Amino acid sequence: MAFEGLTDRLQKAMEKLRRKPKVTEADLRETMREIRLALLEADVNFKVVKDFVKTVREKAAGAEVLKGLNPAQQIVKIVNEELTKLMGEEAVPLNKAPHIPTVIMMVGLQGAGKTTTAGKLALRLKNESHARPMFIAADVYRPAAITQLQQVADQIDVPVFEKGTDVDPVEIVREGMDVAKKNHNDYVIIDTAGRLQIDEQLMDELANIKELVNPNEILLVIDSMTGQNAVNTAQGFDDKLDITGVVLTKLDGDTRGGAAMSIRAVTGKPIKFVGEGEKMEDLDVFHPDRMASRILG
Numbered sequence: 426m427a428f429e430g431l432t433d434r435l436q437k438a439m440e441k442l443r444r445k446p447k448v449t450e451a452d453l454r455e456t457m458r459e460i461r462l463a464l465l466e467a468d469v470n471f472k473v474v475k476d477f478v479k480t481v482r483e484k485a486a487g488a489e490v491l492k493g494l495n496p497a498q499q500i501v502k503i504v505n506e507e508l509t510k511l512m513g514e515e516a517v518p519l520n521k522a523p524h525i526p527t528v529i530m531m532v533g534l535q536g537a538g539k540t541t542t543a544g545k546l547a548l549r550l551k552n553e554s555h556a557r558p559m560f561i562a563a564d565v566y567r568p569a570a571i572t573q574l575q576q577v578a579d580q581i582d583v584p585v586f587e588k589g590t591d592v593d594p595v596e597i598v599r600e601g602m603d604v605a606k607k608n609h610n611d612y613v614i615i616d617t618a619g620r621l622q623i624d625e626q627l628m629d630e631l632a633n634i635k636e637l638v639n640p641n642e643i644l645l646v647i648d649s650m651t652g653q654n655a656v657n658t659a660q661g662f663d664d665k666l667d668i669t670g671v672v673l674t675k676l677d678g679d680t681r682g683g684a685a686m687s688i689r690a691v692t693g694k695p696i697k698f699v700g701e702g703e704k705m706e707d708l709d710v711f712h713p714d715r716m717a718s719r720i721l722g
C-alpha cells in the first residue's frame with residue numbers, strides 16, 4: 426500500500442512551511458488549503474475533510490504554533506495526531522463470546538473479498554490461538570460461492586458446513602450452529618451472500634440471520650479501492666445491521682486512501698483488519714497510528 430499522491434502532497438505542503446524562516450498566519454492558511462485539497466483528491470469524504478481541517482487549524486492556533494520553535498514540525502505532529510484520531514486512535518480487537526462459539530458474520534457486497542477474508546481470518550485465529558473455527562456457507566444464490574468457500578477452507582484446513590443452494594440461509598445457519606456446538610468449535614464464521622449493490626431482500630435476509638444467532642461480530646468487508654462508494658456502502662450496511670467492525674480489503678491496490686480515512690469518521694465503526702493481498706496470510710490488524718505515519722510518509 427502506498428498513498429503516493431497524498432503522501433507526496435502533504436510532504437510538499439510541510440516542506441514549504443519548513444523552508445520559511447518565519448511562518449505567518451497566511452502561510453498557515455495556505456498549508457491548510459493544501460492539506461484540504463490533498464485529502465479531497467485522496468477521495469476522503471468532504472465533510473470529514475472539513476472537520477479535519479477545522480480541528481487542525483484550531484489545534485495549531487491553540488498551541489500558538491506560530492510563536493513557537495519549528496512551527497512546521499509542530500503542524501506535522503498535529504496532523505499526525507488528528508489523522509490517528511480520525512481513524513480510531515487504537516487498534517480494536519475482535520469481540521469474543523463468553524462461552525464458545527464466538528460467532529462472526531461476514532457481510533459485504535459481491536467481490537469485496539468476503540470469502541477470501543473469512544479464510545484469512547480463520548487462519549489468523551488458528552495461528553494465534555490454536556482456534557478450531559468452522560465455516561457456514563450461507564450464500565445460496567451462487568453455487569460457485571460454496572465451491573469457493575470450500576477451496577479457501579481446504580487451503581487452511583477448516584471444516585465447512587453447507588447444505589447446497591436449495592435451503593433457506595437462516596435454516597442453514599441454524600443447523601450449522603448446532604453442528605459447531607456439538608463439535609465444540611470455538612469460532613463460527615458465517616459467509617453470507619453478497620450482491621452487486623445493497624438491496625432490501627439481502628438486508629432482510631442478513632437481519633434474519635443476525636436475529637437468529639446474535640453474532641459477536643458483524644464484520645463488513647469492503648473494497649478500499651471503491652473510495653467514496655465504500656463509505657456509502659458502509660453506511661448502508663451499518664444502518665440496517667449495526668455492524669461491529671470493518672475489514673478494508675485490497676489496500677495493496679489502493680493508491681488514494683480515502684476509504685481508510687473516512688469510514689471510521691462517517692460510521693463510527695472501527696476498521697479492525699486490512700487485507701493487503703490475495704494470499705491467506707495477507708490480513709493485518711488495523712493500527713490507526715501506523716496508518717497515519719504511513720500516510721505522512
Ligand code: GDP
Nearest residue numbers: 535536537538539540541674675700701702703
Ligand atoms: P466475495 O465475493 O466478497 O466473497 O469476494 P472474494 O473473496 O471472492 O474476492 C474477490 C476477489 O478479490 C478475489 O479475486 C480475491 O482474491 C480478491 N481479494 C480479496 N481480498 C484482497 C486483498 O486484500 N487484496 C487483493 N489484491 N485482492 C483481494
